[in-house]
Amino acid sequence: MEGIFVTFEGPDGSGKTTQLKMLAERLHSKGYDVVVTREPGGTPISDEVRRILLSPDNEEMIDQTEVLLYAAARAQHVHEKIIPALEQKRIVLCDRYIDASVAYQAYGLGLDLQTVLAISQFASGGLQPVRTYMLDVPVEVSRQRLLDRSSGGSGPMLDRIELKGNEYHARVRKGFLAVAESNRERIRLIQADRPLQEIADEIAEDFEKLIHPDSKVRV
Ligand code: TMP
Numbered sequence: 001m002e003g004i005f006v007t008f009e010g011p012d013g014s015g016k017t018t019q020l021k022m023l024a025e026r027l028h029s030k031g032y033d034v035v036v037t038r039e040p041g042g043t044p045i046s047d048e049v050r051r052i053l054l055s056p057d058n059e060e061m062i063d064q065t066e067v068l069l070y071a072a073a074r075a076q077h078v079h080e081k082i083i084p085a086l087e088q089k090r091i092v093l094c095d096r097y098i099d100a101s102v103a104y105q106a107y108g109l110g111l112d113l114q115t116v117l118a119i120s121q122f123a124s125g126g127l128q129p130v131r132t133y134m135l136d137v138p139v140e141v142s143r144q145r146l147l148d149r150s151s152g153g154s155g156p157m158l159d160r161i162e163l164k165g166n167e168y169h170a171r172v173r174k175g176f177l178a179v180a181e182s183n184r185e186r187i188r189l190i191q192a193d194r195p196l197q198e199i200a201d202e203i204a205e206d207f208e209k210l211i212h213p214d215s216k217v218r219v
Pocket of ligand 1: 097098102161
């Protein structure tokens, strides 16, 4: 398997999806073969699981169900879509992956970290990204972005996870920062409270080094 698996992580409202799209467009325009995908989702079965997970109607969902459903969506996604794309030597840019389960289910909900990791390992077969861009913004900034988006009518309504309170989201952010701290080789922590293009350039520059470690060619 010689493709390149890269993930984007960060709290809701951190701007990671925008940055993923900007990198994908940049790579497409240079002729790279890029697959853009996301979790939970990415395949028809995983998208069905996503709907269950995010529907505000499913308030009764217990924490164990939540972690298992994220893992179920991930198992299908990894085996049906990500691994085949990597086998075709493609670049896979994935919006969220296992770090999100650690941040949201272990740190956010308070589930046992080792259990969350073991479930994720089972689901993913151990597949890890070579690089993760983790976008970080203060909780007040990310929450305000989400509220502006939903109240302004310019975007979707808040989903079941986004509707959880500020304390929960502060724990999630702490979780992401802890994951970044203990995976310094793989994760680039990016201050995301900055102009979009500046962040995009920083990511592109790092990605260029990742795929052409000895070259000065810009992507
Ligand atoms: P998205 O808004 O980035 O598409 O992600 C959907 C929501 O699912 C988001 O609030 C984060 C959450 N999530 C988890 O709680 N655990 C996970 O493992 C993943 C992949 C996402």
